Amino acid sequence: MTISDSRHPGAASPHPGSDSRHPGADATRPRVVFILGTGRSGSTVLDLLLGAHPDIQGVGELCNVVRGGWIGGQYCSCGRRTPECDFWQAVREQWRQESGGADPRHYEYLLQAFEQRRLSALRLAWTRRPDHLTLPARSGAEFRDYAEQTAALFRAIAAVSGRSIIVDSSKNPVRALALLRMDRDLGRIDLRLIHLVRDVRGFAWSNRKSFRKDEAKGVQADTSGRAIWRSALAWVFVNLASDYVRRGHDRRRTLLLKYEDLTSRPENALQALAGVVGVTADPWLEMLHAATPLRPGHVVAGNRVRMEREIRLRPDLEWQSRLSPADKRVCWMLAGWKAALYGYPMRPDQDRRSRGAAGQEADPPRAVPSGHPIPRPHFPRSAGKPPIEETARPPLHSHADG
Numbered sequence: 441m442t443i444s445d446s447r448h449p450g451a452a453s454p455h456p457g458s459d460s461r462h463p464g465a466d467a468t469r470p471r472v473v474f475i476l477g478t479g480r481s482g483s484t485v486l487d488l489l490l491g492a493h494p495d496i497q498g499v500g501e502l503c504n505v506v507r508g509g510w511i512g513g514q515y516c517s518c519g520r521r522t523p524e525c526d527f528w529q530a531v532r533e534q535w536r537q538e539s540g541g542a543d544p545r546h547y548e549y550l551l552q553a554f555e556q557r558r559l560s561a562l563r564l565a566w567t568r569r570p571d572h573l574t575l576p577a578r579s580g581a582e583f584r585d586y587a588e589q590t591a592a593l594f595r596a597i598a599a600v601s602g603r604s605i606i607v608d609s610s611k612n613p614v615r616a617l618a619l620l621r622m623d624r625d626l627g628r629i630d631l632r633l634i635h636l637v638r639d640v641r642g643f644a645w646s647n648r649k650s651f652r653k654d655e656a657k658g659v660q661a662d663t664s665g666r667a668i669w670r671s672a673l674a675w676v677f678v679n680l681a682s683d684y685v686r687r688g689h690d691r692r693r694t695l696l697l698k699y700e701d702l703t704s705r706p707e708n709a710l711q712a713l714a715g716v717v718g719v720t721a722d723p724w725l726e727m728l729h730a731a732t733p734l735r736p737g738h739v740v741a742g743n744r745v746r747m748e749r750e751i752r753l754r755p756d757l758e759w760q761s762r763l764s765p766a767d768k769r770v771c772w773m774l775a776g777w778k779a780a781l782y783g784y785p786m787r788p789d790q791d792r793r794s795r796g797a798a799g800q801e802a803d804p805p806r807a808v809p810s811g812h813p814i815p816r817p818h819f820p821r822s823a824g825k826p827p828i829e830e831t832a833r834p835p836l837h838s839h840a841d842g
């Protein structure tokens with residue numbers, strides 16, 4: 441088992457087949473765009489946005505498709521239950537052929553074995569780097585089965601959709617680690633990692649909401665809100681784990697993206713995404729200029745937003761006015777150090793006022809209702825460096841629920 445050393449920027453590409461001018465040129469090694477990070481960070485919207493490209497198929501949280509969709513019969517975003525959805529029926533049949541007759545229940549067992557979240561904490565804690573991850577011999581053989589069947593599922597989706605690039609918005613860093621091993625150790629996929637981050641206070645506010653079970657609307661079970669302190673700690677933990685996995689991958693195939701940047705400077709963000717995914721941004725930019733709403737295709741698991749007929753990329757400042765000062769303080773006390781590293785300011789509203797006072801035009805603080813149209817681009821197409829950095833940046837105020 442060899443590990444390509446892609447950590448050195450000057451090293452030749454370990455994957456010459458992944459030429460960006462020929463997306464998905466290697467049909468045996470499908471290109472997978474994995475959205476990594478916490479839930480409630482806009483990943484479902486990003487999944488749909490990426491999937492609006494003619495070369496890309498978005499499928500939501502693929503880690504839940506077998507259990508929730510094929511076995512559990514959850515609703516697909518097309519409005520049918522997954523076992524009755526033509527797309528997922530065809531994918532299942534194609535997967536069975538590609539994998540040499542694999543059984544969904546056994547595959548679900550393998551998914552649990554290698555993506556189980558609590559184990560992830562231990563694995564990530566005990567191994568210094570993903571490529572130092574060692575597994576017992578039995579697990580090694582099972583990991584190969586897991587990798588074969590997972591790669592077969594990606595190939596099946598590509599074959600049925602006719603699109604060579606698959607977006608998986610599962611987010612779980614442990615699944616990302618497993619996919620990273622499939623890329624680096626086994627050469628089964630060509631992995632691109634998008635680490636999506638949202639302001640911890642927006643995340644905590646969104647997590648505090650409760651939902652009643654409504655399967656047809658994409659809510660699988662009654663959900664009670666989570667305490668602010670728990671959300672803040674979870675946010676730190678998942679983002680640390682996501683940083684760790686992202687840094688273990690070839691830098692040219694990873695991107696750290698703030699959801700706030702995606703909604704406030706979509707052109708820059710889309711150009712950066714296009715570079716990492718290896719496609720042209722033109723189809724997305726045309727959609728942006730035409731203010732075309734996003735239409736969900738066949739997304740099985742993911743935020744309830746997937747069940748809406750039309751989805752718009754929208755900034756959302758609700759947390760700023762609805763989260764109490766005490767809760768904001770708790771968030772910042774527990775997670776502020778990490779949020780500051782991503783460039784989030786402690787007091788976005790004050791910062792905005794001071795910018796306004798300095799003579800720059802300040803964004804008015806808005807609590808934006810749902811259905812706000814895709815914002816028109818604020819920057820010319822040729823704007824140089826994308827707004828994706830891990831250092832301090834001006835405050836951006838927006839969020840999404842999914």
Ligand SMILES: [Zn+2]
Pocket residue numbers: 516517518519520525526527528737738739
């Ligand atoms: Zn469907």
